[in-house]
Amino acid sequence: MAMLSRRTFPTPLLFCVLFGAIVAATAFSIDDFGAVAGDSSTEAALVNTAAITKAIIAANSTDADRTVVVPGGKTYYFMPVNATYLRDVTIQLDGHLVLPANISAVPVVGGWRSTMFNFSRCTGFALRGAGSIDGNGFEWWVQTFENSLKYNRPNMIWFEQSRNLEFDGFFLSNSPQYHIYLHDVDNVTVRNVRIHVDTTAQRELQQKYGYWVDGLPIFPLNTDGIDPAGTNILIQNITVENYDDVVAVKPINQQGVIATCSENITVDGAVVRRGVGMTIGSVPPHERVNCVRNVTFRNVVFTEPFKAVYVKTNPGDDGTGLVENILYENLQIHDSIWWTIYIGPQQQEQPDGSGPGCMFYPIDPNCPTQPRVTVRNITLRNVTVHNSLLFPGILRCNETNPCTGIDFDGVTFADWVVEPSQDYICENVQGQATASNPVPSCLFSQ
Numbered sequence: 001m002a003m004l005s006r007r008t009f010p011t012p013l014l015f016c017v018l019f020g021a022i023v024a025a026t027a028f029s030i031d032d033f034g035a036v037a038g039d040s041s042t043e044a045a046l047v048n049t050a051a052i053t054k055a056i057i058a059a060n061s062t063d064a065d066r067t068v069v070v071p072g073g074k075t076y077y078f079m080p081v082n083a084t085y086l087r088d089v090t091i092q093l094d095g096h097l098v099l100p101a102n103i104s105a106v107p108v109v110g111g112w113r114s115t116m117f118n119f120s121r122c123t124g125f126a127l128r129g130a131g132s133i134d135g136n137g138f139e140w141w142v143q144t145f146e147n148s149l150k151y152n153r154p155n156m157i158w159f160e161q162s163r164n165l166e167f168d169g170f171f172l173s174n175s176p177q178y179h180i181y182l183h184d185v186d187n188v189t190v191r192n193v194r195i196h197v198d199t200t201a202q203r204e205l206q207q208k209y210g211y212w213v214d215g216l217p218i219f220p221l222n223t224d225g226i227d228p229a230g231t232n233i234l235i236q237n238i239t240v241e242n243y244d245d246v247v248a249v250k251p252i253n254q255q256g257v258i259a260t261c262s263e264n265i266t267v268d269g270a271v272v273r274r275g276v277g278m279t280i281g282s283v284p285p286h287e288r289v290n291c292v293r294n295v296t297f298r299n300v301v302f303t304e305p306f307k308a309v310y311v312k313t314n315p316g317d318d319g320t321g322l323v324e325n326i327l328y329e330n331l332q333i334h335d336s337i338w339w340t341i342y343i344g345p346q347q348q349e350q351p352d353g354s355g356p357g358c359m360f361y362p363i364d365p366n367c368p369t370q371p372r373v374t375v376r377n378i379t380l381r382n383v384t385v386h387n388s389l390l391f392p393g394i395l396r397c398n399e400t401n402p403c404t405g406i407d408f409d410g411v412t413f414a415d416w417v418v419e420p421s422q423d424y425i426c427e428n429v430q431g432q433a434t435a436s437n438p439v440p441s442c443l444f445s446q
Contacts, residue, residue, distance in 0.1 A: 014327075020188040026091065026365045027067035028055040030076070037074035040098070042105040045077040052081050059089050070095040070131055079107060080154060086122040093129035095168050096262060099136045099154075101141065106154060115158040116175075122159065128168040129228055133157075135175035141221050145209040153177040153222075159322040163187055174198055178224045179242070184256045185230035190238065195225045199274045216306070216338055218359050220244045220276065220348065230259045237269040245310070246275040247297070251283045251290035251321060259290035270300045278328065281320045282346040282356075284314035285372035291322040298329045308340040309393075312346035313370035315356050321373035326412050327365030329384045341393030341411075342387050343378065343403065343429075345369055361394070362425060367429070371398040377405035378431075385413045391420035395440055397428040406431030406442060 014214060020037040031037075035051035036044045040210040046172050066087075070072040070076065078206055079100075098104070099116055116135065119125065135156050143149045153176035165188045172179045173196045180195075182188060202221060202282030206212040211219040229250035240246045254391050256258045267278060283290050302308045309328050313321070317436075335341055345367055347358045358367035375397060392413055397403035426442035433439040434446040 012426070014043050014192065019221050022302075027065050027069045028058045029069045029071055030055045033058075035076055036069075037076055037095075039076050039184075040100060040241075042102055045079050045100050045105070048076045048080040049081055052078060053083070056081070056086070056091075057085055060086050066090060069090055070097060070129070072131065079105070080116050080118060080120045084113060084119070084121050086119065086125050086298055088124035088260060089122075090126040090128065093127060093131035093133070096132045096134065098134040099176075101136050103139055107422065108151050111151065115159045115181075117156040119158070121158040122162040122165070123160065124164045124254065125159075126166040126168070127157075127170065128166065129170055132171040132173065134173050135179075135342060137174040137176040137221075137223065138198070140176035141202065144348075145205055145211070145219075146220060155179070155181050156287055158183070160184055163258065165189070165368070166191055170194075171196070175223055177222050178227055180226045182225075182226075182230060182233070183230045183250070184252060184258050185228070186258050187230055187232045188228065188230065190226060190233075190235045190342045192237050193226075194239045195242060196240075197223045197244075199241060199243045202243050203364045217243060221339050224248050225275070225353045228265060229262045231262070231264055233265040235265075235267045235270075238267075239271045240275055242275040243274055243306075244276050245275060245279045246270065246272050247302055248279040248281065249292055249295050251281070251286075253286045253290050254288035261293060263292070263294045267297045268299055268406060271302060272305065273303045274307050275339055277299065277305065277307035279310040279312065279328055279344070280323055281310075281312040282314035283312070283323055285314070285321045286315035287317040287319035289319065290373070292326075293322065293324045295325070296327045296329065298327070300331050302331065302333045303338055304335045305333060305340070307340070307342050308333045308336065308385075309341045309343075309383070311343040311375065313344070313375070314346050315368075315370065315371045318371060319372065321370075323375045327381065328379070329381045330381060333383070333385045336385060336388045336390070339390060339393050340388055340413075341380070341395070341424075343375065343406070344396035345396055367396075369396055369398040371400045374401060375403040377407075379404070379407040379409065380411050381407075381409040383411045387417055388413055389417045390437060391422040392424045392440075394425045395427070395429045395442065396425065399428050402428040402430055403428045406443060408433040408436040408440065410434070410437040413437065
């Protein structure tokens with residue numbers, strides 16, 4: 001859930017001069033470049049990484065079929081793969097890729113562990129197929145709770161400064177950290193992708209290390225589903241279980257090369273279990289104006305969410321931020337176990353004590369709001385909640401910069417586990433409510 005610094009990793013293997021001009025009439029199977037299936041050793045993983053890299057280079061160097069194939073019915077252990085300047089390359093993922101469980105074997109470059117697939121400056125790329133990528137995250141999570149990791153946890157798929165991307169059909173599981181992170185991108189489609197985290201194992205770890213309080217995890221492992229920051233992005237028909245943000249639209253600012261605001265983003269069709277919301281943010285202020293606008297979340301079914309609607313600001317004392325024109329529409333929410341609707345300061349605390357805090361608000365009232373990030377024109381339409389555990393939600397903005405244009409249209413809590421003794425917590429919020437029950441006290445009832 002926390003924001004990550006952008007990193008660019010060297011890609012010493014990925015220079016076409018090593019191979020010259022390669023022309024082929026057929027797709028490039030990683031087996032043809034020496035990949036070894038079914039061997040979980042570090043040595044095999046390094047061989048497979050070289051094979052995948054060589055196949056990508058070959059595909060990127062031909063005028064014929066620019067497709068890399070991971071053959072079906074096989075499992076390949078591999079180490080992080082880095083690539084830059086790909087053009088119209090497809091990886092056909094029919095088999096299974098697995099990151100080895102041996103944490104110490106994962107390379108560290110420049111004091112940073114590279115993402116499992118770390119691609120940048122690409123124009124035209126597709127990852128599709130019925131195969132899978134397994135991040136083998138359990139041991140990474142253990143060491144995170146123990147504060148024993150010397151370096152960061154790797155993400156699964158990271159694209160930066162790239163255009164015309166397509167992701168379709170595959171299955172991702174148990175990333176050490178984020179599953180798909182898209183930063184400074186344009187024209188992206190994600191369809192029919194399934195993301196699964198072993199939430200039972202995570203819950204047991206949280207209980208063991210004291211981060212499970214009254215049935216709630218108070219420390220997320222940042223195993224986000226899809227985190228886009230860019231323009232013209234469609235995410236469609238996804239299935240996610242992950243104990244963290246399902247889709248978290250991250251801000252981008254005027255330092256972006258391709259995008260200067262995260263905008264024109266649609267999530268249409270999702271089935272979510274044990275997630276922490278369709279999310280905006282977190283959004284801290286920035287001297288170049290962190291920005292998210294024109295985002296739609298539509299046709300989503302949640303089961304046992306910790307949050308469903310989540311718009312979160314973050315601390316910061318310099319610069320400004322903007323969140324505007326956000327629509328949540330046609331949501332069915334079942335068995336909420338924390339705040340169903342939350343607009344306000346991010347709730348997060350790391351094992352080392354870092355993070356914005358606010359985890360136990362309102363029991364602990366120490367949860368300052370953010371005056372430097374403007375939040376306006378947030379619409380919730382046709383939202384139905386069944387069997388909610390807590391009172392409806394929290395809407396909290398800053399006295400010097402209230403949230404405006406907050407519109408509830410058909411937001412209904414149909415039934416509860418226990419009838420709540422309190423309505424929404426609602427501070428410094430302006431807007432209206434129509435055909436909604438209950439009605440937040442700070443909104444004008446039509």
